[in-house]
Amino acid sequence: LGVRSQPTDGVSLQAAYFRTRFDNLIASGSIAGGSTPLSQGKALFQGLELAADVRAKSGLFSRLAYTWVPTAEQTTAFRNVANNALVGVQGNRQPYAPKQTLTAAAGYSLGAWHAELEVQHVGKQFSDFANTQNPSADGQRGQISAYSAFNAALNYRIDKALSVFLVTKNLTDKTYIVDRTRGILVGQPRLVQVGLRYGF
Numbered sequence: 001l002g003v004r005s006q007p008t009d010g011v012s013l014q015a016a017y018f019r020t021r022f023d024n025l026i027a028s029g030s031i032a033g034g035s036t037p038l039s040q041g042k043a044l045f046q047g048l049e050l051a052a053d054v055r056a057k058s059g060l061f062s063r064l065a066y067t068w069v070p071t072a073e074q075t076t077a078f079r080n081v082a083n084n085a086l087v088g089v090q091g092n093r094q095p096y097a098p099k100q101t102l103t104a105a106a107g108y109s110l111g112a113w114h115a116e117l118e119v120q121h122v123g124k125q126f127s128d129f130a131n132t133q134n135p136s137a138d139g140q141r142g143q144i145s146a147y148s149a150f151n152a153a154l155n156y157r158i159d160k161a162l163s164v165f166l167v168t169k170n171l172t173d174k175t176y177i178v179d180r181t182r183g184i185l186v187g188q189p190r191l192v193q194v195g196l197r198y199g200f
Contacts, residue, residue: 001016001017001018002014002015002016002017002049003015003016010054010055010056010057011052011053011054011055012052012053013051013052014049014050014051014052015048015049015050015051016048016049016050017046017047017048018045018046018047018048018049019044019045019046020044020045020046021042021043021044021045021075022042022043022044022045023042024040024041024042025040025041025042025043025094026039026040026081027039027040027043027078027094027095027096027129028095028096028181039078039079039080039081039087039088039129040078040079040081041074041075041076041077041078041079042074042075042076043072043073043074043075043094044071044072044073044075045069045071045072045073045094045097046069046070046071047067047068047069047070047071048067048068049065049066049067049068050064050065050066050067050068051063051064051065051066052064059108059109059110060106060107060108061106061107061108061109062104062105062106062107063103063104063105064102064103064104064105065102065103065104066100066101066102066103067100067101067102068099068100069097069098069099069100070099072093072094072097072099073091073092073093073094074088074089074090074091074092074093074094074129075090075091076090077089077090078129087129087130088128088129088130088131089130092126092129092130092131093126093131094126095125095126095127095128095129095131096125096126096127096179097125097126098122098123098124098125098146099123099124100121100122100123100146101121101122101123102119102120102121103118103119103120103121104118104119105117105118105119107153112156112157112158113154113155113156113157114153114154114155114156114157115152115153115154115155116152116153116154117150117151117152118150118151118152118153119148119149119150119151120148120149120150120151121146121147121148122146122147122148122178123146124143124144124145124146125143125144126143126144127141127142127143127144127179127180127181128141128180139177139180139183139184140180140183140184141180142180144177144178144179144180145176145177147174147176147177147178147187148174149169149170149171149172149174149176149187149188150170150171150172151167151168151169151170151171152167152168152171153165153166153167153168154166154167161198161199161200162196162197162198163196163197163198164194164195164196164197165193165194165195165196165197166192166193166194167192167193167194168190168191168192168193169188169190169191169192169193170187170188170189170190170191171190172190173189173190174187175187175189
């Protein structure tokens with residue numbers, strides 16, 4: 001259920017409520033941590049998605065995309081797909097289902113120049129069906145902490161078809177955990193890309 005609005009020139013807004021009930025969801029938990037890697041059962045997801053885009057005549061612009069998932073529930077205890085053994089308990093939260101995710105950006109366009117700064121935020125999440133809170137000694141089980149990463153981009157348009165760009169991902173070179181499915185997996189380190197883009 002959603003609504004879209006353009007209250008004034010250069011401003012667009014969107015909001016949506018979703019409710020998804022699975023009779024048989026197949027989901028993955030931690031493999032390296034000794035948890036069942038693949039399980040199935042009934043689950044319910046519901047929440048809100050919000051988006052906004054604002055562009056001023058001066059060249060300033062911003063955009064926002066936010067998802068809130070208060071419910072990501074195993075409505076039944078899940079079962080191992082290999083041996084049908086019970087995994088986790090009824091009412092637990094699904095692994096890898098953060099309550100909040102956010103992407104926000106702001107920038108400026110002037111003539112041939114376009115500059116933008118973006119932040120991507122992912123809320124804390126569980127890595128297994130048991131909803132283990134504290135990390136194990138080897139780090140292969142436990143909650144994944146919330147993290148934020150900053151990205152930046154600079155683009156110069158040479159003509160209608162050709163442009164040159166500079167993009168930096170994870171601007172602060174922050175180290176953060178994104179996955180424990182097969183052991184600790186960290187996010188992308190700082191990445192700098194320079195290139196040419198030609199459209200035809």
